[in-house]
Structure formats: structure tokens, C-alpha cells
Amino acid sequence: MSGPTTRHACKPGDYKSELKPIWCPGCGDYHVLMSFTRAFAQLGLPSENIAVVSGIGCSSRIPAYTNCYGFHGVHGRSLALAAGLKVTRPDLTVIVASGDGDGYSIGGNHFLHACRRNIDMTYVVMDNRIYGMTKGQPSPTTEPEFDTALTPGGTGVAPFHPLVVALASGANFIARCFSGAPNETADILAEAIRHPGFSFVEVLSPCVTFRPDEKDWKEMVRPASVPETSDQGKAARRLMTDDGFNIGILYRGHRPPLQPAIGGAGVELSELEKDFEL
Amino acid sequence: MSKSSEQPKISNLNDLLAVAYQIENDAVERYKVLADQMDAHNNTELVKIFRDLARAEEIHGEEIRRLAGDFDVVSHARQIARFGRVGSPEEAEIDDAHYLMTPWHALQLSLAGEERALAYFTRIVETAKDPRVKALAEELVEEEAEHVNLVHRLLRRYPKPSESWADDPDPPASQE
Numbered sequence A: 001m002s003g004p005t006t007r008h009a010c011k012p013g014d015y016k017s018e019l020k021p022i023w024c025p026g027c028g029d030y031h032v033l034m035s036f037t038r039a040f041a042q043l044g045l046p047s048e049n050i051a052v053v054s055g056i057g058c059s060s061r062i063p064a065y066t067n068c069y070g071f072h073g074v075h076g077r078s079l080a081l082a083a084g085l086k087v088t089r090p091d092l093t094v095i096v097a098s099g100d101g102d103g104y105s106i107g108g109n110h111f112l113h114a115c116r117r118n119i120d121m122t123y124v125v126m127d128n129r130i131y132g133m134t135k136g137q138p139s140p141t142t143e144p145e146f147d148t149a150l151t152p153g154g155t156g157v158a159p160f161h162p163l164v165v166a167l168a169s170g171a172n173f174i175a176r177c178f179s180g181a182p183n184e185t186a187d188i189l190a191e192a193i194r195h196p197g198f199s200f201v202e203v204l205s206p207c208v209t210f211r212p213d214e215k216d217w218k219e220m221v222r223p224a225s226v227p228e229t230s231d232q233g234k235a236a237r238r239l240m241t242d243d244g245f246n247i248g249i250l251y252r253g254h255r256p257p258l259q260p261a262i263g264g265a266g267v268e269l270s271e272l273e274k275d276f277e278l
Numbered sequence B: 001m002s003k004s005s006e007q008p009k010i011s012n013l014n015d016l017l018a019v020a021y022q023i024e025n026d027a028v029e030r031y032k033v034l035a036d037q038m039d040a041h042n043n044t045e046l047v048k049i050f051r052d053l054a055r056a057e058e059i060h061g062e063e064i065r066r067l068a069g070d071f072d073v074v075s076h077a078r079q080i081a082r083f084g085r086v087g088s089p090e091e092a093e094i095d096d097a098h099y100l101m102t103p104w105h106a107l108q109l110s111l112a113g114e115e116r117a118l119a120y121f122t123r124i125v126e127t128a129k130d131p132r133v134k135a136l137a138e139e140l141v142e143e144e145a146e147h148v149n150l151v152h153r154l155l156r157r158y159p160k161p162s163e164s165w166a167d168d169p170d171p172p173a174s175q176e
Helices: A028-043 A059-065 A078-088 A100-106 A108-117 A162-169 A182-194 A212-220 A232-240 A269-274 B013-040 B044-068 B073-080 B103-127 B131-157
Strands: A050-054 A069-072 A093-099 A121-127 A173-178 A198-204 A246-252
Touching (some): A028 A121, A028 A182, A059 A093, A069 A078, A078 A093, A078 A100, A078 A121, A093 A100, A100 A121, A100 A162, A108 A121, A108 A162, A108 A198, A121 A182, A162 A173, A162 A198, A162 A232, A173 A182, A182 A198, A232 A246, B013 B131, B103 B131
Parallel strands (some): A050 A093
Antiparallel strands (some): A173 A246
16 A cells, blocks of 8 residues: 555544435445445545546446545546556555446456456446446356346346456455455455555345345345455465355455556657647 | 354443444434435435434434433444344334335334344343443333334234235336
8 A cells, every 4th residue: 555654633524525325225335335434444545645547337436425536437447547546646546446347348358457467556346237327237256146127038148247257357356345344345445455566356246126136135234254465376265166255355466556657758748749740 | 145154243332332322323324325215216205204213213212212221332333232233223224215115115124133032132131240230221122112012013004915915017127
């Protein structure tokens, strides 16, 4: 984590904006918002030193509900925006918020390369296995047997395994949380923010409107039965056999984060623009 | 998910005051979130109920602060009153909210919270070694029991709605 060295005494409520969330009542994203503000308070971060960057979708509304700097960006491009921000402003704590559609489909390619680059930021994907904002289309993490009017007989497509992909692509910290346990999620988010490099946190966040079956997740999630590892081989075996409901920090790597030098060539933007003048 | 192991450690009277304060404060925050949710979905009757519940819990929190006298119960609560995965006992279950929920549903959430708080303080009475902690916990048990009774009395005014309470002629779930 870059940024302030002094802790500020803040309450979680200090990080909330005046704007009231318009998610469906019962949505897991309310809990994720609570976890964000509790993690920021736990770390004592001044809100003006935090930037929350998002793409498009229900989960991507989250920057507006915090009083940190925010950027509600283009669909699937939150990681690209956030990488640019972190490289030019390494003093900021950069949090990227996304959903399973925005992050794994439209933004899937950015996800791979963000893991590979290992820039010091925290990527939180609120996974509800559905496109909620556009009324219930299957996403990359939807189960093949998901049978609705839009997917008669199920999708028939094997779901994407985000944690395995993150590990194979080089993410430096991998965790899974459940939105219904906001204190635990806040603790894991705080750890992810503290850990240098690209931290990936998948939060299982039920969509109560289009996936009411996900209310059962409360009974299905469990703390991971084995401790976190720094061994990529062990982590790979664990994640490949994981059923998607083990909660906790699953991998903590030690790759040094990428922080390219800024302005090292001494070239001003105006000089670069000259090449493009008509 | 197993939630039993994570509770704040109560070693003395100040710890119990801080935890009791935090429990009320967490309940206030949760009711405010629920009121805002109902506000966003134009369920005005529920907005009022959740705001009233928040205010009631706020008054309980203020009473605990007064009881603590000069002791800074708020700061101490921030340090020790962490419930981890278990969640704060009196917080209403946010995932049980629905945009068409009725006063009966709101009071069921409240009743469940009060009953959890009652069970929590009862456990402290049963396990406390410090007589002063035990005495205060007994008072808190009495209060929570009274709150449980109060919610039961309120429920007489709001009977259980019909099975069709969530029927919406223009539902958001277009896939059904």
C-alpha cells in the first residue's frame, strides 16, 4: 500500500457519501460497501488519499457511495483507468471495483494483464454470477445449468475460474470473501490493500432479484480449511479443486510491484502532442 | 458458515459498557441503511418504521453513554467491540430486505435482532466472573427482554401479510 504513513482516526461512516445506494434491498453489494468503509477506517486512510475506480454494472456504482475520489469509467476498462492513475499518482491507495460481467467478460483481457503487471492496487470483484443491471443475462461465472427464458435448457458453457486465472496470470494476493460477513470481508480487504502489488479479492455477493437461489450461499460458504500459502504450486492445486465457497486469503505472493518511472525521459506532454499536430 | 467463535472479550465493566454501546450503535447504522433502501424504492411506510427503530436504538446507546459517566465508551468500543464474522447481535439481517416488505417483516427483523441481543447478554450473565459485570449484564438482559416484549406488542398491530405480499404486477425479474 502506498500513501499516507500516519493513521487517521476515522469511523466507517466518515467514508460514506451523501448519496443513497439504489441497489435492490437485500443486495450483497450493500455489505460490500460496508466492508469498504470498515476497511478504510481500520487502515486509518484519509479519504482524499483513496481513489475508487469502477466500470459499469450494479457493483460499479460503488465509487459514488464513498466520499473518496472516484471514477465511474467505461465498461470493462476500470483496470486500465486504475493502472494509469496508480502509475502517475503512486501516493494514492487505488481500489478497483467491478462485477463478474464487467470484470471477467468485457474486461477479461485487462484482468489478465493487470495480474501480470502487478501494479500496486486492489481489485474487488463482486461476483453474483449474473448481469443484474441489464436484467439477468448469464455472465462468465454463471453455472451451465442456469435455465431461464434467456438461456433455455441452461447455458451449457463451463464457468470461468477467476481465482485460477488470477494465479496463473501473476496476481500477488488472492482472496475470496462472502458479502454476508462484512467484518471478515473488511479484514481481508485491509490485508489486500496493505499487501504490495496487485491484490485480487473476489466477493461472493448475491443478486437477490435475478438469482434468489444465491440466498443459500450464506449456508454454503465456509472458512478455507487450509492456511494461506505463498507457494504457487500449492495454491494452484488448491484453487483447481476448490468448489468456489472457501473463504479467506488463499495466496499471498512476494513479487515486487511494478512502478514505472514517470517523466524519466524528460519529455513534456506538449512535445509529444507536436507529432500529432495536423 | 460457522459463526460461533468470534466475540469481543469482556474482562471488566468498561468492556461490557463499550460492547453494549457498540451493539446499539451497529443496530442504529443497520436500520438507517434499511430506511435508505426503502426510501430508494418508495416504500414510505417502511422508511418511517426503520427510522423509528434507529431512533429507539440511538436512545439506548445514549443511555449507555450516560451510564458510563466520564469513561470514553465510544473510543473503547472502537478498540474492543469487534464481532468479526459473527456480526453484531442486534443488527437486522440486511439480506432479508425486500422492496415490497411490510411492517410485519420489518418487525420480524427487529424481533430477531432483539432476541439475539438477549441471548448474547444472557450468555455474559452465565459466564461472567466479575460481580459488577454480571450485575450490569443482568440489567441489560432485563432491558432486552423488555424490547422483545415491546416488539411482540407492536406485532399485534401489524399482522402477518398474505402469501401474495411480494406479488408485483410489473416485476423487475423479466426472466420468469
